[in-house]
Amino acid sequence: MDYSQKVMDHFMNPRNVGKIDLANGIGEVGNPTCGDIMHIEIEVKEDKIIDIKFQTFGCAAAIATSSMVTEMVKGKTLEEAEKITNRTVAEALDGLPPVKMHCSNLAADALHEAIKNYRQGQGSSANVQKGCCKQLSNSCCINIEEQPEQ
Amino acid sequence: MKSIYMDHSATTPVDPEVFDAMIPYFTDIYGNASSVHSQGQKATRAVEHAREQVAQLIGASPREIIFTSGGTEADNQAIITIMAANKKGKHFITSAIEHHAVLHTGEYLVKQGYELTILPVNSFGVVEPDTLRAALRPDTALVSIMHANNEVGTIEEIKELAAISHEAGALFHTDAVQSVGKIPVDVKDLGVDLLSASSHKLYGPKGIGCLFIKKGVGISSYLHGGGHERNLRAGTVNVPGVVGFGKAAELANQRLPQNAEYLKILAQRLTKGILETTPNTILTGHPVNRLPGNVSVCFDYVEGESILLMLDSYGIMASSGSACTSGSLDPSHVLLALGLSHETAHGSLRLTMGKDNTTEDVDYVLEKLPSIIKNLRMMSPLGK
Ligand SMILES: Cc1ncc(COP(=O)(O)O)c(C=O)c1O
Ligand code: FES
Numbered sequence: 001m002d003y004s005q006k007v008m009d010h011f012m013n014p015r016n017v018g019k020i021d022l023a024n025g026i027g028e029v030g031n032p033t034c035g036d037i038m039h040i041e042i043e044v045k046e047d048k049i050i051d052i053k054f055q056t057f058g059c060a061a062a063i064a065t066s067s068m069v070t071e072m073v074k075g076k077t078l079e080e081a082e083k084i085t086n087r088t089v090a091e092a093l094d095g096l097p098p099v100k101m102h103c104s105n106l107a108a109d110a111l112h113e114a115i116k117n118y119r120q121g122q123g124s125s126a127n128v129q130k131g132c133c134k135q136l137s138n139s140c141c142i143n144i145e146e147q148p149e150q
Numbered sequence: 151m152k153s154i155y156m157d158h159s160a161t162t163p164v165d166p167e168v169f170d171a172m173i174p175y176f177t178d179i180y181g182n183a184s185s186v187h188s189q190g191q192k193a194t195r196a197v198e199h200a201r202e203q204v205a206q207l208i209g210a211s212p213r214e215i216i217f218t219s220g221g222t223e224a225d226n227q228a229i230i231t232i233m234a235a236n237k238k239g240k241h242f243i244t245s246a247i248e249h250h251a252v253l254h255t256g257e258y259l260v261k262q263g264y265e266l267t268i269l270p271v272n273s274f275g276v277v278e279p280d281t282l283r284a285a286l287r288p289d290t291a292l293v294s295i296m297h298a299n300n301e302v303g304t305i306e307e308i309k310e311l312a313a314i315s316h317e318a319g320a321l322f323h324t325d326a327v328q329s330v331g332k333i334p335v336d337v338k339d340l341g342v343d344l345l346s347a348s349s350h351k352l353y354g355p356k357g358i359g360c361l362f363i364k365k366g367v368g369i370s371s372y373l374h375g376g377g378h379e380r381n382l383r384a385g386t387v388n389v390p391g392v393v394g395f396g397k398a399a400e401l402a403n404q405r406l407p408q409n410a411e412y413l414k415i416l417a418q419r420l421t422k423g424i425l426e427t428t429p430n431t432i433l434t435g436h437p438v439n440r441l442p443g444n445v446s447v448c449f450d451y452v453e454g455e456s457i458l459l460m461l462d463s464y465g466i467m468a469s470s471g472s473a474c475t476s477g478s479l480d481p482s483h484v485l486l487a488l489g490l491s492h493e494t495a496h497g498s499l500r501l502t503m504g505k506d507n508t509t510e511d512v513d514y515v516l517e518k519l520p521s522i523i524k525n526l527r528m529m530s531p532l533g534k
Binding site for chain 1: 249250300451452453455456459460463472474475482496528529530531532533
């Protein structure tokens, strides 16, 4: 897989891994049966994301985009964070291979779910949104080229 | 940095002796094996010598071997031309763990109006004789079951499966691309009618392979053109490739018992080391009847591509059947056929060792791999 140096850096040295004790927004997207799960926790104070952490079950692109998303929104207002899309995340990583674009959807989706969850009820886990990436991101399943078998 | 190649089921390096044998056939003896002049005669002699070397490795007669561009072409030719030419019927049987060279050929046949049965395997990846017995029909013309699986290394009971097929009047083909050169393969002992092999899996060059066709079995050409390979495979013969394949076959024949024994010990050491240090890990494939250098495992809570890239950063090269490495949303069809869940298959890792791997290589992998899995699990929302 031809990943940019930035992707490799965020994959090998992921930023903000883990959970937050005082999280008041949680987002989880993906589904174990379609492969990937991204879990993001945020701590919001006065409309600002003062802390963010992630856990990801997925490929290098999934881990790198999660890490990048956390770096991009830390310290930002919710409004600024809501503007982040899979495209801006992928761009910040100097691009992703076409077959890996769907992984970046998960990171943006997980962030937006966490913000939604914060707005709905301040981090009660009952509100955590879960779903398969096939439903959540319509571009998830495009651009798929199978690798030849060896 | 270290460079430890443990992906020999994908391909192998060309052995230096094989390479040396090939060199003259690029610039000195460059003749077309079909030509009458002395350049052509020398090329023909080299091709026929290689045919003997390959035949000897699998216990065939040289006249039963035709050279192809590799395992894929051999599989296609065997299956498509036998199904097209036979008078018995339109039913073809294969297994769920075949290489795509066979499975996709079966799917192609369905589009052409043939019928296909795909046999399930048990949790070790074994095609059970009774499953085949139940699937055979009066109109079954051909059964194709691989000798050894490329992902999990399971070795199939070809002798028994071929005999069962013959009782029902069907021909039997085996894709032996992964077994030839690694374990003893004798076409007479196995009782197969057709067998595919590929040079680049046994330290020969890529783009060359062969199809064994038992004397008397009526096969036809798949590529149409000149009368090469006794009218069974058109196209100017790849002389350097054939020579390399022949040399590789000869060396494999000489070295097979030692290599197999050696790789078995390395694989045992690696498997034991992984399972002892890393909880929530399973060995996939048959515990005993498996290819000598194959160690295929699944780690819970982590994803294969991440493992591969982490290993690669330490100079260790391996492969995986996870969904993310396939580029599709589905993990390998082989792992699913074994009954593994999508989640488990996601954490697949295949380490396939070759003759140049050492005990030190194994210990180096065992030094790095457990902490890679630990770190990735810490990053995983599923990990404990
Ligand atoms: C079991 C099996 N069959 C067929 C093939 C295809 O062989 P080739 O690469 O020579 O076309 C391979 C390897 O890629 C294989 O492992
Ligand atoms: S997480 Fe599966 S391809 Fe990226």
